[in-house]
Amino acid sequence: MSERFEALVIGLGAMGAATVYQLAKAGVKVAGIDRHHPPHTFGSSHGDTRITRLSVGEGAQYVPIVRNSHRIWRELEAQSGESLFEQSGLLVLTSSPDFDPADQTDFTLRTIGLAQTYGIEHEVLDATQIRQRFAQFAEVHDSAVGYFEPGGGFVRPERCIDVQLKLAEQLGATLFIGEIVTEISSDEQGVSVTTNQRTLQADKLVISAGNWMGGLVGDPLDGLLKVYRQKLFWFELEPDADLVGSSPTFIFTHGKGDDSVNYGFPAQPGEGSLKVATAQYHTASSPDTLDRTVSMAEQRDMYAQQVEGRIAGVTDKVLKSAVCAYTVTPDRHFIIDEHPLLQHTLLVSACSGHGFKHSAALGEAFAQWCIRGTTDLDLSSFSLKRFEGNPS
Ligand SMILES: Cc1cc2nc3c(=O)[nH]c(=O)nc-3n(C[C@H](O)[C@H](O)[C@H](O)COP(=O)(O)OP(=O)(O)OC[C@H]3O[C@@H](n4cnc5c(N)ncnc54)[C@H](O)[C@@H]3O)c2cc1C
Structure with missing residues (x-):
């Protein structure tokens, strides 16, 4: 039986x-x-x-869910003794030559709006404040806007x-x-x-x-459901880069459309790298035929399109890469x-x-x-x- x-x-x-x-x-x-x-x-x-x-720019329906998750990560840490959730601070940033501050579809503005509605602790930053506090962002236009959530960060x-x-x-x-x-x-x-x-x-x-x-x-x-292959890159830090302990988790919009958004994480002690990634929704795959290696051409393209001139303190050398996949609804x-x-x-x-x-x-x-x-x-x-x- x-x-x-x-x-x-x-x-x-x-x-x-x-x-x-x-x-x-x-x-x-x-x-x-x-x-x-x-x-x-x-x-x-x-x-x-x-x-x-906590301020989930994808929609208000997610705010109560992530609040509960933050509670549970801490409970799990207490039970296991493992470090799971790091409140490194989170910067959501739009810095683009054609940014329209009245564009309510902009991810940073949506994030700010939700934080205001739900009373989530945050700061709104202008270009000068972003340049002063986060020098790792090399391309900050005068119209740039930033959202900083001190309680945001990353989980492992x-x-x-x-x-x-x-x-x-x-x-x-x-x-x-x-x-x-x-x-x-x-x-x-x-x-x-x-x-x-x-x-x-x-x-x-x-x-x-x-x-x-x-x-x-x-x-x-x-x-x-569609499955989309995604690539993750860990770029080597420049020898004198001072990013460990000072770089936030970030989501950086630098133009229009999905291809003009990248995100990344604080440089981790001892790793000598900064993880940066994007999301692509052009080419669907299947989990059983997914190409799980990142080519040299993809590494060069990522550096040229997303990193060079935008994120300071990293070289074009990829120390580590990975392929992961989204399962996406319409x-x-x-x-x-x-x-x-x-x-x-x-x-x-x-x-x-x-x-x-x-x-x-x-x-x-x-x-x-x-x-x-x-x-x-x-x-x-x-x-x-x-x-x-x-x-x-
Ligand atoms: C590159 C990338 C970056 C992301 N960044 C973020 C982020 O910054 N923040 C965020 O909140 N989310 C992020 N996400 C999304 C998040 O990681 C996913 O939403 C989440 O991991 C999905 O979990 P899951 O349990 O649905 O799938 P999975 O964790 O993939 O688990 C599915 C499991 O089902 C098993 N399985 C499948 N078929 C069978 C079968 N027939 N029999 C038995 N077992 C089976 C598989 O082996 C697998 O272990 C990211 C995702 C990717 C790919």
Whole structure:
């Protein structure tokens, strides 16, 4: 007979690790399944650092979620003794020759607006103040505007996942690692999940399969989700650069469109590099055929387009690079909803390039859904209904 659990979680990356941990903490008999060995480098949750900020310019619906995450990262640190969340300070900056200060679609202005509405501690900086405080930004036009959130910064994704999975196991969770889920079915009694090694039964199921979500679940997600390859670069610091301890986490808009935005992290002690990246939404890929190496041409292009003349204190030498992938919905907001056909099943596609900061709180919410069918957080804006009649 196959083993029965109260809850099953497919995919133990950012979302799944948080969910399994919260379920185990609540005393639920839970099992998690992952095709790889999380934390790993094949999904969306690697690369050392992820930005977190309370004023989430992507939309007001995210503010209560990230607030809860910040609380939970600190709880996890207390329990594990690991450093997960660093409040390095966060600078969101627009410095572009064609910047229109009345353009309310500008990411920095949207971030400032949300911080004002939600009472989030912040400073608004003009060009002179940005130049004085953050000399690492070499191209600051006189019209530039900056948002500084002292409580913002970054989390360490691999450590967050590792800590939550270890704590979950200590609390009694069962983890099936290196097993691929091949089939899911449901009836009134519960769900049945088949892997390449076993079949499991459960009362509730959370599917958080990241890049693989569309392929695993099929309709309706495979028509809505696209996977986009992203590159991460660690540029060597100049020998006299004074960036360790003084550089913030940042999001830098220097023109119009996605290709004119880069983001980065504080230089870390002992690493001699500054991590800088962009997001691309031109060319879709698939998780199984993704090119996971960064070419020399891509390194040169990144330096020329994003770094040279814009970010001071780094050379064109790339000390380390990585490929990671976003799973993106048509409106770039998350999908969190019950499966329209499979019973007792919650679908979680919370990426679109900005999910990590919310993962701890979403895991807590998904555990509540498993236990009582509702969540304290309002997740209604992430429902599948918004795509009805307008699939992509
Ligand atoms: C380059 C990059 C930069 C980012 N920057 C930020 C940032 O600064 N701030 C921020 O908040 N967010 C950021 N994000 C987004 C954030 O990292 C993602 O939202 C988050 O990591 C997604 O987590 P996930 O659990 O959905 O996916 P993953 O962590 O990829 O987990 C999915 C898991 O499902 C498993 N799986 C898949 N199929 C199966 C199967 N059939 N059987 C068993 N297991 C399966 C996989 O092995 C994997 O472990 C970034 C993402 C990328 C790629």
